Amino acid sequence: AKSAGKENYEFFSPELLDSSLRKQEITAALQQALVNGEFSVHYQPQVELVSGRVIGFEALLRWNSALGAVAPSEFIPVAEECGAIHSIGEWVLREACLQLAAWQKEGRPAICVSVNVSAKQFLDTQFAEKVARILAETDVPAEYVEIEITESVMIDLDASSALVEELQAIGVKLAIDDFGTGYSSLNAIKNIQIDTLKIDKSLVDEVLGSDRSMAILATIIELGKNLGAEVVVEGLETIEQVTLMRQYEVIGQGYYFSRPLPGDKAARVWDKYLEQ
Numbered sequence: 624a625k626s627a628g629k630e631n632y633e634f635f636s637p638e639l640l641d642s643s644l645r646k647q648e649i650t651a652a653l654q655q656a657l658v659n660g661e662f663s664v665h666y667q668p669q670v671e672l673v674s675g676r677v678i679g680f681e682a683l684l685r686w687n688s689a690l691g692a693v694a695p696s697e698f699i700p701v702a703e704e705c706g707a708i709h710s711i712g713e714w715v716l717r718e719a720c721l722q723l724a725a726w727q728k729e730g731r732p733a734i735c736v737s738v739n740v741s742a743k744q745f746l747d748t749q750f751a752e753k754v755a756r757i758l759a760e761t762d763v764p765a766e767y768v769e770i771e772i773t774e775s776v777m778i779d780l781d782a783s784s785a786l787v788e789e790l791q792a793i794g795v796k797l798a799i800d801d802f803g804t805g806y807s808s809l810n811a812i813k814n815i816q817i818d819t820l821k822i823d824k825s826l827v828d829e830v831l832g833s834d835r836s837m838a839i840l841a842t843i844i845e846l847g848k849n850l851g852a853e854v855v856v857e858g859l860e861t862i863e864q865v866t867l868m869r870q871y872e873v874i875g876q877g878y879y880f881s882r883p884l885p886g887d888k889a890a891r892v893w894d895k896y897l898e899q
């Protein structure tokens with residue numbers, strides 16, 4: 624058949640061969656990455672625009688592998704596919720909690736750290752238990768930890784809402800990440816109490832110079848606030864974007880304030896904001 628012929632052709636295309644080899648390499652390298660200590664976590668500040676206060680950090684995974692630096696957008700999907708995401712995700716959460724505990728010991732003000740959690744981890748029925756164990760081990764109060772999930776997690780509402788309830792009982796916060804990029808946005812937030820709505824960079828990028836995009840963004844911000852959620856606008860890079868967004872009294876995150884940095888460097892950026 625025609626379609627089978629096309630598949631055969633695709634199977635032997637050099638690009639596909641390359642990408643499947645690359646995937647195999649990444650899969651193999653991922654098996655050793657944790658024991659070899661190849662991962663690190665970087666932290667990006669979240670700034671309350673009206674006050675200029677740093678109110679949190681997002682934890683972002685970095686992998687310095689034998690293959691060189693590999694971006695999360697490339698290795699996270701592979702880790703999800705091969706199952707490594709479970710141990711990696713646990714490691715990131717523990718690492719973020721250890722950082723919080725270390726900052727507390729240094730006498731820093733209490734702050735929240737957000738950790739990205741993959742849809743695959745959200746299908747793990749023991750996920751909430753694992754979270755509770757890591758909080759207990761690291762002695763971090765649950766209220767300082769926020770779990771970031773994407774809308775895609777909420778498509779299977781029955782499976783995920785039980786876990787959401789368990790997490791809320793533990794006391795961790797819940798953020799919907801990349802809001803505005805999916806097709807089920809409203810369903811995702813209709814049935815669960817979320818603490819934070821994170822609006823995707825792509826929505827913000829179109830705003831300057833487009834009244835229609837601005838109207839949509841303003842309405843989403845209002846929606847988040849009406850639901851009692853904090854609103855974080857992601858990917859702010861310019862002073863123009865920051866000035867505009869400040870009028871909407873949201874929290875901003877982006878290169879304008881800081882790139883994601885190792886814990887000690889992130890703390891120095893935080894100090895800079897504390898001095899202001």
Ligand code: C2E
Pocket residue numbers: 667682683684694695696699712715739740741800801857858859860876877878879883
């Ligand atoms: P995300 O959760 O939406 O994270 C925001 C991404 O935008 C990060 O990319 C961050 O470095 C980048 N970013 C922040 N500010 C700006 C800006 O002003 N301009 C631009 N162009 N980019 C900005 P990163 O670190 O490469 O992570 C990419 C994605 O990989 C994340 O998107 C998240 O989906 C995933 N990821 C990262 N760390 C983890 C993790 O520990 N676990 C899981 N499951 N996923 C992770």
Ligand code: CA
Pocket residue numbers: 681739771800
């Ligand atoms: Ca995120």
Ligand code: CA
Pocket residue numbers: 800801821823857
């Ligand atoms: Ca995001």
Ligand code: CA
Pocket residue numbers: 801
């Ligand atoms: Ca994203």
